[in-house]
Amino acid sequence: MPTKKKKTSKAKATDKKKISATKSKEKEDATDVEDDELFKELLEDEDEDEDKKSEEVTAQKESSEEDLDPRLSIKYNIRDLPGVGATIAKKLCDVGYSTVNSIAITPSKILIEEAGLGDKTAAKIIHAAREALNIGFKTADTVWERRKSLARISTNSTDLDNLLGGGGIETGSLTEFFGEYRTGKTQIMHQLCVNVQLSKAEGGISGNALYIDTEGTFRPERLIQMSEAKGLDYREVLKNVIYARAYSSDHQIMLVKDCMKIIVEKNIKLIVVDSLISHFRAEFIGRGTLANRQQLLNLHLHDLLRLSEMYPELAVVVTNQVQSKPDTFFGDPTRATGGNVIAHGATVRIYLRKGKGEQRVAKMIDAPNLPEGESIFALTEGGIIDVDH
Ligand SMILES: Nc1ncnc2c1ncn2[C@@H]1O[C@H](COP(=O)(O)OP(=O)(O)O)[C@@H](O)[C@H]1O
Numbered sequence: 001m002p003t004k005k006k007k008t009s010k011a012k013a014t015d016k017k018k019i020s021a022t023k024s025k026e027k028e029d030a031t032d033v034e035d036d037e038l039f040k041e042l043l044e045d046e047d048e049d050e051d052k053k054s055e056e057v058t059a060q061k062e063s064s065e066e067d068l069d070p071r072l073s074i075k076y077n078i079r080d081l082p083g084v085g086a087t088i089a090k091k092l093c094d095v096g097y098s099t100v101n102s103i104a105i106t107p108s109k110i111l112i113e114e115a116g117l118g119d120k121t122a123a124k125i126i127h128a129a130r131e132a133l134n135i136g137f138k139t140a141d142t143v144w145e146r147r148k149s150l151a152r153i154s155t156n157s158t159d160l161d162n163l164l165g166g167g168g169i170e171t172g173s174l175t176e177f178f179g180e181y182r183t184g185k186t187q188i189m190h191q192l193c194v195n196v197q198l199s200k201a202e203g204g205i206s207g208n209a210l211y212i213d214t215e216g217t218f219r220p221e222r223l224i225q226m227s228e229a230k231g232l233d234y235r236e237v238l239k240n241v242i243y244a245r246a247y248s249s250d251h252q253i254m255l256v257k258d259c260m261k262i263i264v265e266k267n268i269k270l271i272v273v274d275s276l277i278s279h280f281r282a283e284f285i286g287r288g289t290l291a292n293r294q295q296l297l298n299l300h301l302h303d304l305l306r307l308s309e310m311y312p313e314l315a316v317v318v319t320n321q322v323q324s325k326p327d328t329f330f331g332d333p334t335r336a337t338g339g340n341v342i343a344h345g346a347t348v349r350i351y352l353r354k355g356k357g358e359q360r361v362a363k364m365i366d367a368p369n370l371p372e373g374e375s376i377f378a379l380t381e382g383g384i385i386d387v388d389h
Pocket residue numbers: 179180181182183184185186187188358379380381382
């Protein structure tokens with residue numbers, strides 16, 4: 001898509017300017033650095049700097065004066081950060097930290113463990129990344145600029161889209177659909193995998209999907225039916241959905257960590273985890289293991305949340321089962337599994353329940369800026385649709 005490419009190179013250029021400013025400041029401090037490895041890397045970089053400078057000049061010419069949110073520009077080179085030479089860049093990229101944004105918002109402990117960096121190196125790089133992106137206190141209008149830039153993926157039902165704030169699920173956040181068995185969670189996930197591929201005018205964001213399936217309920221047949229109902233070439237649609245079956249909670253955690261490596265390369269704009277908790281629930285049995293389970297789940301959820309923050313063009317959607325509490329006679333007898341861990345992790349939570357026949361009712365449970373409310377949609381062979389009122 002030519003228009004998208006243009007935007008990326010502009011963004012890249014604008015940010016290079018910001019990074020080079022930080023870089024020259026950091027260079028002055030470089031002599032203070034005691035870390036040998038880091039110092040060697042900086043020396044190695046000197047020659048390449050000249051080449052980079054000429055690239056920057058060309059890039060700057062192309063760039064307009066548009067004040068882009070740096071968080072939108074996810075593609076510029078981490079090599080521009082002081083302290084990131086070839087070796088460190090490789091270490092970081094190998095484990096998926098290929099953008100300045102990803103480094104800026106990852107806790108140093110995780111970066112040290114996953115990329116095998118030294119404490120000092122990690123601290124310095126993270127600091128430089130945050131400086132480059134101006135992460136710190138900002139005014140509400142800057143926050144508003146970012147929020148305005150977020151996009152939405154239609155669920156295919158206008159009613160459900162409206163419940164979600166109009167337009168569907170939002171990028172840059174984590175949305176959870178929870179409900180009992182057969183309430184349509186998996187169907188919605190399939191529908192989003194089709195709709196994310198549509199153009200903006202059609203309710204999508206021209207991106208691809210990554211589907212992490214923990215229950216073995218992913219069905220390409222459903223994608224084919226949904227594509228055909230929308231008059232799309234299903235062969236194309238199937239090619240744009242990347243599938244991974246998670247066989248255990250460990251495997252699921254690893255897949256989410258790994259997916260960082262392909263988000264940019266494969267133009268992934270939707271990550272689905274269907275369902276979030278089933279492996280955790282099956283593997284950690286008994287009260288004694290609950291604390292352990294919640295801790296792991298919490299880390300996993302934060303990995304997912306961070307992804308949605310790293311890539312403002314990416315929507316993360318998870319499903320969750322509900323726990324039956326037959327001893328409850330008042331109020332809703334069901335509640336999401338995972339307890340507070342998930343309640344505090346997901347940005348938007350929607351509870352699904354059965355209506356009559358193929359109808360399903362969605363209820364907004366928790367959203368920072370949306371009213372509570374309900375909407376009705378239907379599950380059909382062609383996918384999610386509105387119900388005629
Ligand atoms: N090919 C189909 N045609 C029509 N409806 C379907 C089809 N496949 C699934 N469904 C609907 O989806 C429901 C299952 O929903 P699903 O999303 O799998 O539930 P869960 O909430 O357990 O993930 C079925 O009960 C049925 O109503």
